[in-house]
Amino acid sequence: MGGTSYATYEHFGKPDTISTWVNNATPFIKQARLDGKPAAEGPAPMIPADFSFASKKATAAVVHIKSTLKPERTVSQMEIPDELRDFFGGRSPFGQQAPQGKGEKPQASGSGVIINPDGYIVTNNHVIQGAETLEVTLADKHTYKAKVIGSDPNTDIALIKIEVKNLPALSFGNSENVQVGQWVLAVGNPYNLTSTVTAGIVSAKGRSINILGENAKAPIESFIQTDAAVNPGNSGGALVDLNGNLIGINTAIASQTGSFAGYSFAVPSSIAHKVVEDISKFGSVQRGYLGVGISEVDAAKVKSFDLKVDEGVRVESFADESAAKEAGIKIGDVITKIDGHAINSVPQLQEAIAQHKPSDKVTVNVNRDGADKVMNVTLKGISEPTVADRSASAIMEQLGIELKDLSNQQKKEYGIGSGAQVTAINAGKIRQGTDMEEGFVITKIDKTPVANARDAVKILQGKKGGVMIEGLYPGNDETQYFAIGL
Secondary structure, eight states, X not given: OOOOOOOOOGGGGSOOSSOOOOOOOOOSOOBOOTTSOOGGGSOOOBOOOOOHHHHHHHHHHEEEEEEEEOXXXXXXXXXXXXXXXXXXXXXXXXXXBOOSSTTOOOEEEEEEEEEETTTEEEEEHHHHTTEEEEEEEOTTSOEEEEEEEEEETTTTEEXXXXXXXXXXXXXXOOGGGOOTTOEEEXXXXXXXXXXXXXXXXXEEEEXXXXXXXXXXXXXXXXXXXXXXXXXXXXXXXXXXXXXXXXXXXXXXXXXXXXSOOSEEEEEEHHHHHHHHHHHHHHSSOOOOBOOEEEEEOOHHHHHHXXXXXXXXXXXXXXXXXXXHHHTTOOTTOEEEEETTEEOOSHHHHHHHHHTOOTTOEEEEEEEETTEEEEEEEEOBOOOOOOTXXXXXXXXXXXXXXXXXXXOHHHHHHHTOSOOEEEEEEOSXXXXXXXXXXXXXXXXXXXXXXXXSHHHHHHHHHTOOSEEEEEEXXXXXXXXXXXXXXX
C-alpha cells in the first residue's frame, strides 16, 4: 500500500514557534554538456548528485542521544510492540544495551535532530520512553543533559531540550513535495557510530507497517519508505533532501535480523512538524478527527459494493459524535479528496487529517452512488469524559491495566490484608509513564487502602490529576510507588 500525500497544511505557512528556517542553497544537480558546448545546442546529460553540502549541513544538527533507563527496567521489559520486534529481529530498534554488571542500569541510544538554535531536539518517542536521564552529544562532541518537553506515541515523535544557545539547526522541509525516486540522505548514529550519512532514494510514500498500535490509542502511520541504509541507533535521526532540509524522522527498518536489509521508514516532516509545534505551544498534541472507520477501495470492493470509483477510501462506520456523520457523510461513501487533493489510501487520509486541530474545517469530496458531493466538515477532538462520567471500563482502558482480587492464600503469602493484583498491562498511561510490571499488587491509591479490584477501580474513577499508586511485588517486601496523571 503506497501513495503520495497531497493534503495542504496550514501550519507550513504560519510563523513557527520553535523552528528556525535556514536558507536553501542553490540546486545541487546541475546540467552540462560533456563536449563543453552551451546547453542550448543540444540535450544535457545529468551529472551525479553531490551529497556533500546536505551531509555537512545535516550532520552538524544531528545529535546522539543516550538514555539511562529507570531502575528495574530491562531490555525485555521495554514496551516495544511485537510487530516492531519483528522488524528488528527481536532486538531493540535503537541499539539498546543490557546492563553489563549487577546493579548497572540498562542504557539505550538513538539519534535526534536540532530544530531550533535554542536547544529543541526532535526524536522518536521510543528513543526516550522509560528514560530516567537523557544525555545528548552534539556533533562537536560536547555533552549535555536533556529534558523531555513532550511526546506522542501515536506518531512515535518526541520533543526534548538541552540548555544551550546558538546551535546549528535544520529547517522542516515540506514532505508533501517529496517525490518517489528522489535522492535522500539518512543521518544518525548507528551502532554508536556518530555522524553517519547514508544515501538512497524515496521508494514509496504513505506506507503503513503497523508498528505503533501497541503503545498508541490512535496510531498514525504514513511513512516515507527509502532504501537509505538505516540501522539500530539511527532512530530519531534525520532524513533530508539534497538541500539539507528535514523531510522525515527515521523510525524503523524492515529486517528479520535487526540490521538493514533494504528498506527503512521515516515519519514525514508534515506529521513531525505538527506534533512538535503542538507540544511546544500546548504541551500535548491537538489533533482533529473525522470520526470514521475506513477501508481502502480495491477491485473486490468495487465489485462487491458496485462502487462507481476505483480509488479512495470507503466509509465503513462512525465513531460516537462523528464529525463526518454530522456533516452528512454516510456509510458507503467513498472519500476521494481532502481539501481538493486526492486520497487513495488510509495512511494518506490519516496524514491529511492529522495536520489539523479540533474545530478546523476541511473540505471532503465523496462519491455516493456515482454522484460527487462536497462536504464541509468541522473536525472534533477525542472528548475526555468528566470524572463523574467515567465508567469502570473507561478508566481501566485509560490506564491500560487489568486487575484481579487476591485469594486468601496470596494475602497470606504476601503478608498483606488486602489489595488488587495487576494481571495485564496494555497500551495506556501505566505503560506509557511508569515501569510497573504484571504481578504488581496495588495496596493503596493516594494513601487510601485498596480492598480488592473493584475497590481500586472505584477509587480511580473519582480521581483527576496526579495519582500515587502504592504497592509491592510478590516476594519483595519493599514498597513501590508509581505516579500517574488522570
